[in-house]
Amino acid sequence: xxxxxxxxxxxxxxxxxxxxxxxxxxxxxxxxxxxxxxxxxxxxxxxxxxxxxxxxxxxxxxxxxxxxxxxxxxxxxxxxxxxxxxxxxxxxxxxxxxxxxxxxxxxxxxxxxxxxxxxxxxxxxxxxxxxxxxxxxxxxxxxxxxxxxxxxxxxxxxxxxxxxxxxxxxxxxxxxxxxxxxxxxxxxxxxxxxxxxxxxxxxxxxxxxxxxxxxxxxxxxxxxxxxxxxxxxxxxxxxxxxxxxxxxxxxxxxxxxxxxxxxxxxxxxxxxxxxxxxxxxxxxxxxxxxxxxxxxxxxxxxxxxxxxxxxxxxxxxxxxxxxxxxxxxxxxxxxxxxxxxxxxxxxxxxxxxxxxxxxxxxxxxxxxxxxxxxxxxxxxxxxxxxxxxxxxxxxxxxxxxxxxxxxxx
Amino acid sequence: xxxxxxxxxxxxxxxxxxxxxxxxxxxxxxxxxxxxxxxxxxxxxxxxxxxxxxxxxxxxxxxxxxxxxxxxxxxxxxxxxxxxxxxxxxxxxxxxxxxxxxxxxxxxxxxxxxxxxxxxxxxxxxxxxxxxxxxxxxxxxxxxxxxxxxxxxxxxxxxxxxxxxxxxxxxxxxxxxxxxxxxxxxxxxxxxxxxxxxxxxxxxxxxxxxxxxxxxxxxxxxxxxxxxxxxxxxxxxxxxxxxxxxxxxxxxxxxxxxxxxxxxxxxxxxxxxxxxxxxxxxxxxxxxxxxxxxxxxxxxxxxxxxxxxxxxxxxxxxxxxxxxxxxxxxxxxxxxxxxxxxxxxxxxxxxxxxxxxxxxxxxxxxxxxxxxxxxxxxxxxxxxxxxxxxxxxxxxxxxxxxxxxxxxx
Numbered sequence: 001x002x003x004x005x006x007x008x009x010x011x012x013x014x015x016x017x018x019x020x021x022x023x024x025x026x027x028x029x030x031x032x033x034x035x036x037x038x039x040x041x042x043x044x045x046x047x048x049x050x051x052x053x054x055x056x057x058x059x060x061x062x063x064x065x066x067x068x069x070x071x072x073x074x075x076x077x078x079x080x081x082x083x084x085x086x087x088x089x090x091x092x093x094x095x096x097x098x099x100x101x102x103x104x105x106x107x108x109x110x111x112x113x114x115x116x117x118x119x120x121x122x123x124x125x126x127x128x129x130x131x132x133x134x135x136x137x138x139x140x141x142x143x144x145x146x147x148x149x150x151x152x153x154x155x156x157x158x159x160x161x162x163x164x165x166x167x168x169x170x171x172x173x174x175x176x177x178x179x180x181x182x183x184x185x186x187x188x189x190x191x192x193x194x195x196x197x198x199x200x201x202x203x204x205x206x207x208x209x210x211x212x213x214x215x216x217x218x219x220x221x222x223x224x225x226x227x228x229x230x231x232x233x234x235x236x237x238x239x240x241x242x243x244x245x246x247x248x249x250x251x252x253x254x255x256x257x258x259x260x261x262x263x264x265x266x267x268x269x270x271x272x273x274x275x276x277x278x279x280x281x282x283x284x285x286x287x288x289x290x291x292x293x294x295x296x297x298x299x300x301x302x303x304x305x306x307x308x309x310x311x312x313x314x315x316x317x318x319x320x321x322x323x324x325x326x327x328x329x330x331x332x333x334x335x336x337x338x339x340x341x342x343x344x345x346x347x348x349x350x351x352x353x354x355x356x357x358x359x360x361x362x363x364x365x366x367x368x369x370x371x372x373x374x375x376x377x378x379x380x381x382x383x384x385x386x387x388x389x390x391x392x393x394x395x396x397x398x399x400x401x402x403x404x405x406x407x408x409x
Numbered sequence: 410x411x412x413x414x415x416x417x418x419x420x421x422x423x424x425x426x427x428x429x430x431x432x433x434x435x436x437x438x439x440x441x442x443x444x445x446x447x448x449x450x451x452x453x454x455x456x457x458x459x460x461x462x463x464x465x466x467x468x469x470x471x472x473x474x475x476x477x478x479x480x481x482x483x484x485x486x487x488x489x490x491x492x493x494x495x496x497x498x499x500x501x502x503x504x505x506x507x508x509x510x511x512x513x514x515x516x517x518x519x520x521x522x523x524x525x526x527x528x529x530x531x532x533x534x535x536x537x538x539x540x541x542x543x544x545x546x547x548x549x550x551x552x553x554x555x556x557x558x559x560x561x562x563x564x565x566x567x568x569x570x571x572x573x574x575x576x577x578x579x580x581x582x583x584x585x586x587x588x589x590x591x592x593x594x595x596x597x598x599x600x601x602x603x604x605x606x607x608x609x610x611x612x613x614x615x616x617x618x619x620x621x622x623x624x625x626x627x628x629x630x631x632x633x634x635x636x637x638x639x640x641x642x643x644x645x646x647x648x649x650x651x652x653x654x655x656x657x658x659x660x661x662x663x664x665x666x667x668x669x670x671x672x673x674x675x676x677x678x679x680x681x682x683x684x685x686x687x688x689x690x691x692x693x694x695x696x697x698x699x700x701x702x703x704x705x706x707x708x709x710x711x712x713x714x715x716x717x718x719x720x721x722x723x724x725x726x727x728x729x730x731x732x733x734x735x736x737x738x739x740x741x742x743x744x745x746x747x748x749x750x751x752x753x754x755x756x757x758x759x760x761x762x763x764x765x766x767x768x769x770x771x772x773x774x775x776x777x778x779x780x781x782x783x784x785x786x787x788x789x790x791x792x793x794x795x796x797x798x799x800x801x802x803x804x805x806x807x808x809x810x811x812x813x814x815x816x817x818x
Contacts, residue, residue, distance in 0.1 A: 360648070
């Protein structure tokens with residue numbers, strides 16, 4: 001309920017964040033461009049950039065020769081080397097950590113192969129905190145960490161980053177976000193999200209989904225997850241557990257068993273193992289590399305592999321058709337291993353979309369592969385980490401930031 | 410982008426609409442209650458109710474004896490007899506029209522059975538306009554029509570109420586909203602929505618879904634439509650054609666043919682005809698009454714009818730489980746003919762939800778039948794019609810309202 005107009009102070013805070021978001025997502029922009037984008041006059045822009053510059057969040061530079069007469073408009077750049085977040089990605093097969101500068105530049109990156117099962121909370125958090133320590137040590141002394149985000153391959157409780165269900169690691173109700181925050185010792189909370197949710201956000205902000213208000217992102221590896229943007233926002237549902245499109249039942253008669261305990265779920269029919277089994281190569285192949293080997297074999301003309309891809313593509317197409325009917329999206333994005341599966345079975349997927357989607361709902365939908373590739377989820381974790389500084393730039397820098405030194409134990 | 414604070418005038422407009430919405434949806438409320446609900450002080454409330462009273466939208470009355478000492482707080486009531494909308498509902502089997510007063514009171518109501526097929530745009534619009542004329546004629550002379558809304562059993566283009574696809578009537582790209590507006594001659598636009606979308610809105614505002622931020626409404630008759638509320642808002646998708654849950658494929662092997670040209674869609678497996686066929690009674694029964702006869706027979710112990718309901722309930726359960734996995738809703742609502750089907754097959758539906766929904770996603774979801782029953786869609790049409798006056802109360806009353814007399818040709 002509106003009680004009164006926003007105060008000048010609230011408007012200023014809002015505009016500071018909005019300007020910072022523009023240069024964070026759009027890259028260096030001139031004052032004139034910012035004035036146009038934000039619908040503000042140049043003196044207001046100058047005031048805002050002045051404050052952000054003083055806080056060390058952006059810097060202003062003369063542009064390279066514009067070739068135009070007159071005094072050039074200063075270009076506003078994010079302080080990518082000085083202001084950064086830590087982003088973590090707990091994947092099925094590896095742990096990834098990155099130091100990501102304002103503006104989205106990956107400044108440092110580490111990863112470790114993770115044993116398939118049996119990694120407990122302590123192992124994972126310990127490895128990630130070790131990465132963070134080493135990355136902090138190599139950061140410039142005046143660099144400031146303004147947030148921490150993590151992607152996890154499971155169902156996450158939004159408020160505290162509790163892993164409610166992480167089937168690949170056998171985790172149930174593990175306090176991942178809280179523990180990682182303690183171990184990092186930066187005095188910053190850790191924002192945790194489901195990997196496919198974050199992949200969708202990343203594609204929406206920095207990938208193939210920029211400008212789309214409604215999109216569906218399917219992320220495949222061992223399982224199949226989803227992130228769905230509805231009206232510009234991630235669909236989270238009552239508890240934050242929405243978008244579980246991998247557990248849409250597509251094969252009710254003789255469906256393959258699924259990790260969730262059911263059968264015939266989309267992820268059981270189109271996950272990595274389904275593809276390997278369909279190609280009759282489960283004795284020799286497994287996991288991501290195994291699935292990729294089948295796709296490669298199909299590309300080289302292997303008939304069994306081609307047939308396997310076609311069958312998987314048909315199930316994928318049924319799932320995608322259902323999602324288009326439900327969400328009337330402008331875009332469907334295939335991420336993770338589903339990029340390769342879609343590329344190898346696009347004809348089947350399109351054929352199902354033609355046959356099963358209402359004509360009007362498929363008038364404008366496009367099907368595309370992820371632009372960010374395997375780093376979509378890590379990028380999403382970084383964006384989650386940046387959210388707070390983009391909402392309250394000066395406040396976070398004044399109170400909430402962890403100095404790089406704080407992490408050096 | 411925020412350029413400046415909202416002006417006092419904008420805040421006042423907003424608050425006028427918000428107050429009117431409270432008494433429209435919540436019924437008569439005292440000034441004290443309104444002050445609490447809106448977080449405003451009593452003198453501001455007094456100013457707002459004064460303006461709305463002067464405009465003839467509400468009236469203030471002394472409450473019945475409160476039993477408390479001191480001066481009682483005046484009660485603010487919507488002017489239900491004086492301010493109304495026209496609501497229309499083009500259903501598969503009938504045309505319904507109502508004059509609905511501010512506050513949601515149905516003041517007058519007419520309906521006609523519609524021949525199953527072959528009704529063209531002119532027939533439908535003519536019948537509805539005739540109802541409107543007769544209802545206007547019997548309205549009090551000082552009554553004011555502030556909006557017109559219509560529910561239609563098909564896919565509707567939001568801006569102009571074009572019926573893009575109305576399979577039951579064989580309509581493709583028929584300018585229903587525009588034509589109805591012309592024929593009514595009130596100088597008011599007609600807001601048209603898909604019947605299941607409007608059913609969902611109605612249940613969300615006045616039915617079993619009040620207070621839920623995420624819900625799925627399934628509406629069944631010949632077909633199965635859906636309205637899905639995500640984060641408090643109807644999911645519309647890029648073109649306004651989202652929520653087509655009836656065309657989610659649930660039976661990919663030997664699915665029944667669907668009106669959309671595909672097979673095995675949820676609506677093909679759980680629509681009226683599926684139930685009648687499953688009971689082996691297609692020679693004698695058809696339509697809504699036929700489906701109801703099967704449900705009644707099952708209730709009386711007819712084994713074939715019970716078995717049919719169980720089989721239909723299993724498909725319904727698969728569809729519902731998929732939707733819960735996707736939307737993590739707090740509530741699933743069965744409307745139209747699916748109320749009876751769900752009541753007769755709740756065990757099958759629950760069993761599928763148990764088996765197919767991720768444990769965490771079903772922690773809090775409830776399954777309920779529609780509270781508004783067959784009038785959910787008509788109620789939604791009325792709410793659509795009220796939207797404009799609730800957004801800009803004084804402006805609509807000053808400029809946009811059609812006098813009852815205007816419709817008397």
